Amino acid sequence: AQSVTQPDIHITVSEGASLELRCNYSYGATPYLFWYVQSPGQGLQLLLKYFSGDTLVQGIKGFEAEFKRSQSSFNLRKPSVHWSDAAEYFCAVGSKSSGDKLTFGTGTRLAVRP
């Protein structure tokens, strides 16, 4: 069965600082990997996704993520955080074979210091 681990429950960074949110997955075949963002009281918005090709994926709002098969990781990065990035971030995994559903991590809540 596929699974996703987000080891950091809460992260606080200063505005303008760089950000890296960790995501590790467990899945036997080639996964499809996703990052979603959820602002308070809102639904989930897709930031970026990986399914094949270049392992460095660019997303919306200046985010990027890198798929590292050897480490089973798909960490989310942003070079300079803005106060509006404060939200909860979810990593998710799916696949063509079991793609009827996505499996989500437990989320990382990001706070941004002024």
Next chain:
Amino acid sequence: NAGVTQTPKFRILKIGQSMTLQCAQDMNHNYMYWYRQDPGMGLKLIYYSVGAGITDKGEVPNGYNVSRSTTEDFPLRLELAAPSQTSVYFCASSYDRSGLGYTFGSGTRLTVV
């Protein structure tokens, strides 16, 4: 705007009451899903559907039922509400099996007292 519409946005139920959470999409997606979100637990799949007339259980289906009579609608039914069903419920739809095109609704916050 095209998307996934969930109603109601908020609801308070008493223990033992029943209700239906509505979900509708206008993107002609075959695949639809119901998730619940509990604090610190991420999203758990309740039920999903791969097309009209076809539904299947997800990870946490107990206490819920679904139907899919049309491509557009995927209602979630709670028959006998319990406090453990207090959660935020999200409906999503997708144009294929891989999850590459998930669109989420804005959620329904349900409290059972």
